[in-house]
Amino acid sequence: MTTAVAVDFRDIVLSNNSFGPREIAQLQQTIAEDYSQYGVLRDAVGELEMREDRTPASKVRLGVCYYLLGRFRLAIETLSSADGGAVAHFYLGKSRFAMGDYAEAIKGYASAKVAGFNADECALATAEALRYQKNPQKALEVLDHLSGAIEQTAEYLYQRGATVSAMCGNPVEVCRLYERAVEVDGRHPGALFGLATENDRRGNDETALGLYQRAVAVFPPSMGALINLGLLYEDRAQYDRAQMCYQRVLDAYPDHQRARLYVKDASASGNVMLDEEAQRRQDRLAAVLNVPVTDFELSVRSRNCLQKMGVRTLGDLTRISEAELLASKNFGETSLVEIRDMLHSKGLELGQFAAEKAAPEPVMDMSSMSPDEQALLERPISELNLSVRARKCMARLGLTLIAELVRKTADDLLECKNFGVTSLNEVREKLTIMNLKLRGD
Structure with a gap:
């Protein structure tokens, strides 16, 4: 049975048959049901790369596969010289979005719409890019202009929930929108991840665990969901499962520093050996990257x-x-x-x-502060008398002064290994005593 699936899978990638949203969804579904097919996709892409007679249409196929593999630079380069059709433009936008180029992503979605891609899907993707551009109000306007059946889809409900969250709206409304999205599509990665994160922040570990597990059972999975699920597994001393999560991140992003650190920590903590072939692959890449x-x-x-x-x-x-x-x-x-x-x-x-590449942190303007306020910010974090777990997080983040701490957001701290909602509340309480807050609070 597995062999038959593999043959059909390779046929989608390597044949000259039609290739559009339906076939792309089939690729994603196949890997979601059997992650070993990820290697089949990678091998098929290797064969397609070797062909010297690639047509503009085959470049669309190759570019989309690069996107699915997380090789976004190659996806952009390949799709830019493809057939100029709707699928090429849409996934060019998706690839630029993945690289953080949100303005160009929006242009890609606009071109896809003109070329005939589903207008509602283009609008939803545009709203997401606007939200990541720190313009949630404009994103909400795009969503408000949509009407009809699209408003009942999981993607619409998820994008609306994420936009309301970005605007610091009612958390209850955010959760309800995510829940409705999951009711419509129990495999929607964004809604599952959003709902898992909301529960994680509230200390609902069991609920969060189940939602993260569902969120990573799709392809391509959210990198954030894989990292967070790995940390929850570590808290339960399930180090082999944690390693599997981090390894899936490294499959797509071999140089992902946090995943590399976490997989080593999980291996050391549980005394579990990594898959030798995967480790050799990572070590070979690391050696090449370090060549002067x-x-x-x-x-x-x-x-x-x-x-x-x-x-x-x-x-x-x-x-x-x-x-x-x-x-x-x-x-x-x-x-x-x-x-x-x-x-x-x-x-x-x-x-x-x-x-x-790490994004530069915002610079704090201290010119309008009194000498006493400035002196308070220059005091060491040790004066907050934090718990051991919170202190370890400060050390991991390289924070030594209170001024460095208040430049961080709650999400920045929650991304730190073993730093949860309890520790976050502790930090907030200590800062409140000094009339200070985290950035974004």
């Missing part, structure tokens, strides 16, 4: 530009975009081609792991 650029014969101009930008290893280059390189003084197209060729020789590409 000075090991290659580059032109003087390229070498000097990389040195000025602080680029020391191949890994540094995978976290830099082409635009960033070209923006550097004296760095031109010739140098860009040289760098591309160097990376391709090692199976890498520019910007491959750009999503791993």
